[in-house]
Amino acid sequence: MTHRDYDPTKPDRPVNHPGEPDPTQDRIAYRHGNYVTQHDWDTDRTLTTTIVSVLESVPEVSLREGDPLCEAVDPEALDALCRHGDTALDVEVRFSYQNCSVLVSADGTVAVQPGLGRPTH
Numbered sequence: 001m002t003h004r005d006y007d008p009t010k011p012d013r014p015v016n017h018p019g020e021p022d023p024t025q026d027r028i029a030y031r032h033g034n035y036v037t038q039h040d041w042d043t044d045r046t047l048t049t050t051i052v053s054v055l056e057s058v059p060e061v062s063l064r065e066g067d068p069l070c071e072a073v074d075p076e077a078l079d080a081l082c083r084h085g086d087t088a089l090d091v092e093v094r095f096s097y098q099n100c101s102v103l104v105s106a107d108g109t110v111a112v113q114p115g116l117g118r119p120t121h
Contacts, residue, residue, distance in 0.1 A: 028057045039108040041083060048075040050110050051102065060114045061098045072097040082106045 028037045035057045039050040052069065055061045069075070073095045081093060082104055091106035103111040 034111045034113045036111045047079045054110050054112045
């Protein structure tokens with residue numbers, strides 16, 4: 001299975017190829033119509049990189065076409081808000097990008113739902 005293969009009849013399954021050797025790849029799951037991963041705040045990897053990884057897994061999204069992600073959300077402001085957000089207060093940021101709803105929360109959850117629906121996790 002490649003990261004672009006998915007089967008909506010399977011509610012919770014990895015989207016990444018199981019044999020991918022790159023440990024920096026996000027483990028992206030397809031759950032209830034959302035592409036979901038968990039950002040690791042303890043690495044040097046940026047939150048924007050994690051978001052882009054999830055967006056690349058969505059067949060309806062083409063990062064090479066359309067507006068850059070930075071026109072939909074300010075990456076530095078998003079990182080500052082979520083990184084320093086209080087997870088007890090459930091800090092969540094939602095924005096639209098290429099007909100998808102993107103949810104980022106202070107606990108590191110990144111969820112993308114095609115079709116502008118509200119991501120659930």
